[in-house]
Amino acid sequence: MAALTACGSDNNGGSASPANNSGSASTSASASAGASKEKVEISFMGHAEPNEKEIFTKLIKSFEEKYPNVKVNYTSVPPAEYDQKLTTLSAAGKMPDIFYTSGPAFYRYAEAGTILDIQQYLDQTDLFNPDNVWKQALDRYRYDGSQLGQGDLYGLPKDVGPWALAYNKELFDKAGVAYPPAEAGKWTWDDYLKAAQAITEDTNGDGKFDIYGAANFPLEGAVWANGGDYVDYATGTVKIDSPEFAEAMQWVADLTLKHHVAPSPEDVQAMNAYSRFIAGKIGMFPMGPWDQPAFWDLPFGWDLAAWPSSPKTGETSTWLGSMGFVISSKTNHPQEAFDLASFLSLDPDGQKQNMELGQAVPNLIDMATNDYMNNGKAPEHKEVFLDIVKEIGHPPVEYGSKNTEWLDTFNQDASKVWTGQMSAADWLKQEAPKLQELYDKGNK
Template sequence: MKRKMKWSMLLLLALVLVLSACSGGGNDPAPSGNASGGEQTDTNAGDKKENVTIEFMGHGNPTEKSIFEKLIASFEAKYPNVTVKYTSVPPAEYAQKMKTLIASGKAPDVFYVGSAEFYRFAEAGTLLNLQPYLDKTDLFNPDNVWTQALDRYRYDGTSIGAGELYGLPKDVGPWAFVYNKDLFEKAGVPVPSAAAGEWTWNDMLDAAKKLTVDENGDGKPEQYGVGAYSLESAVWGNGGEFIDYKTGTVLVDQPEFYEAMQFVADLNLVHGVSPNQEAEQAMNAYTRFINGQLAMFAMGPWDQPAFWELPFGWDLAAWPASPNTGKTATWLGSMGFGVSAKSKHPQEAFDLASFLSLDQNGQRENYQLGQAVPNLIDMANGEFMEMDKSPENRQVFMDIIQEYGRPDIPYGSKDTQWIDTFWQNASKVWNGEMTAKDWTAQIKPQMQELYDKNNK
């Protein structure tokens, strides 16, 4: 009898314990996904993740803002425990806005960073070292990401271009030469070559003269042959340099430089095939091209969404080569994603930056929306090249990245006053007040002084 009572008590105790376990107990956290803000369960990893909100700030035109809103929605679908508060500010206001936020200790978790900003932020300890996070993710295969992009975001404690990654590339931006196919066809002018070195300054000038139209002869053409020609392309193609970053020597007073600058100035001053400063202020070259009033211009991949809507055909060509060297060049820009070293949610911030930069689905959506050439090399060489949208000569983007694109001038500077001074005063050449030779000799000492003061 006692034995029966003993087993009955044991069975009753076991039943109570089972029922207690099934009920979850009074001290367990709220069920996953409840309205009270309890933890979410990651069904892939089997562990619970806290709901967090991170801030992301960038800049750009309305098209870019719309694209990133879509990309962020895709990120939030992949990481349902993370909410992204996205702010897009006008490009002209971005630098000051970031400076203010950083100084007040309110930097966004993720933000755009590029060129001189990256150098300053990395040196100041503003940026989180992303290498430990990259080492733990399957997203990152350094052999499948453009070295030309990654190296822009490396910092070894003293200089950029080497060391660990303190940023991830938002893009790698080839600045390409674009032309209006309809205007070329109407004028009976052969279109420029997409192969580097086959079309020279002389070929471009000859075409531009035939494509410049002044119907009433008032000296103010209704249609120009070329606009906003890239000085960097002309200088680099001619064998010149703005600066030797290894020695910190400004080189704008060298013949290879000022001869190229004079060529660009003379497109308007001598040949009248490019808008002068007054005409540019009345209607900038971008608007003229969009309106079908400019035959040759420049574009980056981010211009594709707007250009896809144009009522005329357009395509890419290689930048005209210098007849002195036979070489072609242009700048290869890049903007990066930085993560604040003070972020309270560094893993989630890294997850956003890596999704926007490295995730295959994120990169696919990005290029299909027309924002950029994929950072992933296999995707860029594969499906990106197979797109059925303009430009037909999409290979030009790839050639610039792999062959003749160069980092934009400020990338190696902590302070850009030296090059800002150049651009702010270059109008003396553009309006014919001084020759390029005389002006560069005059401005070089001032540029050198500013570079030495703020960068060495």
Template sequence: MMKKGSMKLGLVLILCMGLLLSACSSNNNGSGSDKGNNGSGNAVNEGNSAETPKENVKISFMGHGSPQEKEIFAKLIKAYETKYSNVKVEYTSVPPAEYNQKLSTLVASGKTPDVFYVSGPQFYKFAEAGTIQNLQPFLETTELFQEGNVWKQALDRYRYDGKLLGQGDIYGLPKDVGPWTMAYNKTMFEEAGVELPPAEVGGWDWNDWIEAAKKLTKDENGDGKTDIYGGANFPLEGAVWASGGDFIDYATGTIKIDQPEFYNAMQWVADLRLKHNITPSPEDEKAMNAYSRFVAGKVGMFPMGPWDQPGFWDLPFEWDIAAWPVNPGTGQASTWLGSMGYAVSCKSKHAQEAFNLAAYLALDAEGQKQNYELGQAVPNLVDMAKGEFLEMDKAPANRQVFLDVIEKYGHPPVEFGSKDTKWIDTMWQEAGKVWDGKMTAEAWAKELAPKLQELYDKGNK
């Protein structure tokens, strides 16, 4: 007969083996059972330099972005390596258009970076498949994480309960929370004698936006062609949401583009060019995209994210940001609120150090301060965003607009909630028929809706 002591020891060993085997499993239900480790079997340590293991380690980090972003992250990583002197980070920046394919190839070949950028659809797939660490156990043991001081709108993007996004444990940390605001050429407005757009939401509506754009639109050389446009890239998403419509109801998986709230908003956006000629045509965009036009002083109003700041700081004209105009029929404004996240690979041999890097970039006050001072993002830390960030002496002056979008009328991008985005890609590819005036938005939407429904069902249900 086995002694009681031996029986207890056996049970302990069985439980330990079970925990090891369950770590990062694809069947994880978000309960926090996949405790992180540092590659040597040790328990998760406090996410600060005093608790970091002393052996020298190397971890890999992969992201993407503009040359300015690459330069900014090189500085942030150097600061991390100073704080965690035993860790060296191998940083790879991939061109944005190549990033998703590159990451998928590395994951499939078992060479997943220790830390990497992850967005909505990929995050959903990776969390479901067990490709990324459940970070909840790490967060529970680090002083860096004060949940009430991190934007809820950002954290919720990286929650997963085993079935749905937006609830459950945290599987990623926000690289940023990206309020899509409206930049405007202040110098152009003043020279044209046009009233500056308001910073407070509700201070103007779509009709006011059109009237301002008309006054800014010019044919400078009299050749019959528009040289300066009043606005560019008014986002369809914001127009639809402000109208009370949506692209899809994720709760039921129902495509909604064939509803009047959607197609009327889409027609309004299309008519900014087709009817009013105050925004560039698709052909104009091919010759010079809207971003290039804005920095060249050829567009009066243009949507921007916080990451655009470094490229705008050296512009030869004054600029600022304004609230999005409201739909006069609903009294509502909306725009998309983006976010990119940091994920930690389940195959990382140095999960603690990898988490420390993600936490430094996402949560550490020093890292967040450098991030906003370099013009990369709004701080993830709420007190910093509402304090010193607003007091920064660089443009835009109306920094509060960034925070208003986050707190009042920002909306997750359309793809948040989809694992397969073929239906979205198809929608944007087909939208040219409306932008070109070949089809009305209503006819287009009613024709395309069944096809998009079929694509969504095939890839997501």
């Protein structure tokens, strides 16, 4: 952090205009790389687990080879500490030149003018072909001065994060259950439950389950698939007290409370669900593309399936996450910061390396639908990821909020449902007015 702070202090405070810094935006990647021989240092901060940190260290080395006049001071902060660290640096006027952000933080920083409008740079580089980048990712980083999803780009997608359903083939084989289908709509919640019941097992006869059929079914996906939602962002109305929401939440809770096919909160305290899955003790578990490097080393076969559909609506849904690369509006080196962001987000060389290292589904559509689909590595049914990106994925609940105190409160208070203290319907009816007050306070 000392290196980051020093670099941030040296670089911050300058004009954000390209004309007053390191030259106008380049017309090509090669022109940009050779446009200036001045040696400059830029700071880049992200958050990562060890696998991702290692991958980004390699990517930055490749960037520095392509742009030899630029030295990148990379700092990786543990995910749980990242937001607070960024807030502290912002308050001190020492923001990194380029950093990760998404959702509410992106909204706040764009509104406050903390991050740079990069549209002028994108308009002048041939790296950017908007028809070849997932629209669902780009639109997360648009801001027109009043709302998200429209206007100029203030960031570039680090990734698209389809939250998919992974399954352990060996546990399905042992239970004599057919693998879940990759095509959405071919499996319902009832099918999911039956498979989970067949897989769940007490292997040593001590009266406690050692293998569970499922874990961590995402509440958001269940709610959206069942026709419910958390908030109507157009009107600012909290909508959790609907029958559709209650039905979905109770179904997810009952996987543990009634059917006992998923670990209880007490079980998770002893061993979290992720650790159980990689130990071969959970049949179905959610994963994102960033899990691929770790999953490639698993001692059992695994693949992806579509999330099951709600029997009520026939629809399936899950969330599509994304982090973005944004640039401080106070940087002295906006061109070099943009070069790094575009290398990591748009450059075919950077995207190819990122894909091969297993970090993400490529942002470039042609690479995702060709090279990625045919790279010979697990999962076999990669189209599940692409289907989520193209059709099924839904922005995370917090997207559209500037202040998420209402959602944090929801997640904390929801333990009353997960532990069986209250039914979903009763708790949601009680919780809705409280969340509406919090939402209004922080977002209107």
